[in-house]
Amino acid sequence: MESGNDTKQKLLDVTRQMIDANGIDSVSMRDLGKEMNLSRSAVYRHFKNKDDLLAAIVTENFDVLINRLRELFGEIDDPRKLVSEMLYTFYDFGIKNYEHYQLMFIKQWDKSQYANLHISAFELFRIIYKCLEKAHEQKLTVSKSAKQLTAMGSAFIIGLVELNSAGHLESEKGFDDPTGLINSFLDLIFKIPPNSQSGLF
Amino acid sequence: MESGNDTKQKLLDVTRQMIDANGIDSVSMRDLGKEMNLSRSAVYRHFKNKDDLLAAIVTENFDVLINRLRELFGEIDDPRKLVSEMLYTFYDFGIKNYEHYQLMFIKQWDKSQYANLHISAFELFRIIYKCLEKAHEQKLTVSKSAKQLTAMGSAFIIGLVELNSAGHLESEKGFDDPTGLINSFLDLIFKIPPNSQSGLF
Incomplete structure (x- = not known):
């Protein structure tokens, strides 16, 4: 099973891909969860909002x-x-x-x-x-x-x-x-x- | 009745108020029409999109x-x-x-x-x-x-x-x-x- 730190880093990597592909405005916590097959609460466990991310x-x-x-x-x-x-x-x-x-x-x-x-x-x-x-x-x-x-x-x-x-x-x-x-x-x-x-x- | 130029200038003035109050992202052609009691097409007669405005x-x-x-x-x-x-x-x-x-x-x-x-x-x-x-x-x-x-x-x-x-x-x-x-x-x-x-x- 992945550690919390691995997940956190993957969330960051996917966010980076979102920014590079479609700009800052395209980043959303919801899409990030979907993309990584994580529940809403799992994403929010690592970052409390988009600005934190x-x-x-x-x-x-x-x-x-x-x-x-x-x-x-x-x-x-x-x-x-x-x-x-x-x-x-x-x-x-x-x-x-x-x-x-x-x-x-x-x-x-x-x-x-x-x-x-x-x-x-x-x-x-x-x-x-x-x-x-x-x-x-x-x-x-x-x-x-x-x-x-x-x-x-x-x-x-x-x-x-x-x-x-x-x-x-x-x-x-x-x-x-x-x-x-x-x-x-x-x-x-x-x-x-x-x-x-x-x-x- | 107001001339087209008067209307155009008023559209610009109201847009300016929107920008000054809530920033560029708050500007919308729809709200602009509502604010001035103009139909959608009346607004679009003066500006063909938000960037034109x-x-x-x-x-x-x-x-x-x-x-x-x-x-x-x-x-x-x-x-x-x-x-x-x-x-x-x-x-x-x-x-x-x-x-x-x-x-x-x-x-x-x-x-x-x-x-x-x-x-x-x-x-x-x-x-x-x-x-x-x-x-x-x-x-x-x-x-x-x-x-x-x-x-x-x-x-x-x-x-x-x-x-x-x-x-x-x-x-x-x-x-x-x-x-x-x-x-x-x-x-x-x-x-x-x-x-x-x-x-x-």
């Missing part, structure tokens, strides 16, 4: 994204390259998992009821912050605090994902090359290294 | 926001102050009209069916671009094209609105002072005027 998915997603960023932190030494890879990974995750990204960053989650989601979001923010702090300590960034740079960088990436997903990708607006834009943003926050300034004269 | 609202909203930005363009001479006011006005509009903002910038609108909405979005972008071009010509901005700066600025504002609306406003993340962040962003894209550099030495 979605929150568990969001927790999994934050874990995936945070682990990816942590790996980068371990792999890349150069601060600019590190921030660049992190922002791009964040952007790419949003574009490739737009429904999940919306649950993670756009949906309002009650802070007292879903405190762990706010902790996860903060952890994500903290990893980007740590990279920018490292760059800041090495005097590689402009004279803004690492916190401000992290806030600006996160808002910029969130906006890029939204505009891209809504189809504002016309080259006339400059959104057709997100990688180039991310690089331009890094040009704004990282000082020009002395040996590449020769072109200015 | 919403698109007309979005067009009105773009007109309002674009006119506000145009006024600023006529009123403010200093390029940095102008860009600052524009970005703040854009941000403020998003925060105060979040449901409408989502329809304008986040919802996917088919480009062939709703071409005029894409023209409006582009017009909004073009006004911000014009200010940044002016600043660029006066050599006040860093060495990025006005188009790139407009794209980065727009993405940054869209992200700020989203993060603010989703409740990511904790001071630990640096999002508790959006005005300060907008100013910091302007610090990144505008060169420091020579007379304020003395503090560096």
Whole structure:
């Protein structure tokens, strides 16, 4: 017989399939029960409502994204390259998992009821912050605090994902090359290294 | 007897009330007809479906926001102050009209069916671009094209609105002072005027 944890994980996996196939709105506790041949009460034993179910998915997603960023932190030494890879990974995750990204960053989650989601979001923010702090300590960034740079960088990436997903990708607006834009943003926050300034004269 | 245009405008006004009271999802052609004592076919004479109705609202909203930005363009001479006011006005509009903002910038609108909405979005972008071009010509901005700066600025504002609306406003993340962040962003894209550099030495 399956353990409760196995069932819980299967409920999450099927929910994920529902989201990926037909979007967040298509998820229902009733359909989930039907799909898994479980009674209504059996489903509710694991998740007390749809938001609880979605929150568990969001927790999994934050874990995936945070682990990816942590790996980068371990792999890349150069601060600019590190921030660049992190922002791009964040952007790419949003574009490739737009429904999940919306649950993670756009949906309002009650802070007292879903405190762990706010902790996860903060952890994500903290990893980007740590990279920018490292760059800041090495005097590689402009004279803004690492916190401000992290806030600006996160808002910029969130906006890029939204505009891209809504189809504002016309080259006339400059959104057709997100990688180039991310690089331009890094040009704004990282000082020009002395040996590449020769072109200015 | 009311003209067709009066009826159409009243349908839009009632739709706006529905959105403001209970959100976009609460809008229905059926309820709209009931509310205005109109037959189903009378409503459908003006709007062929809910998206058509919403698109007309979005067009009105773009007109309002674009006119506000145009006024600023006529009123403010200093390029940095102008860009600052524009970005703040854009941000403020998003925060105060979040449901409408989502329809304008986040919802996917088919480009062939709703071409005029894409023209409006582009017009909004073009006004911000014009200010940044002016600043660029006066050599006040860093060495990025006005188009790139407009794209980065727009993405940054869209992200700020989203993060603010989703409740990511904790001071630990640096999002508790959006005005300060907008100013910091302007610090990144505008060169420091020579007379304020003395503090560096």
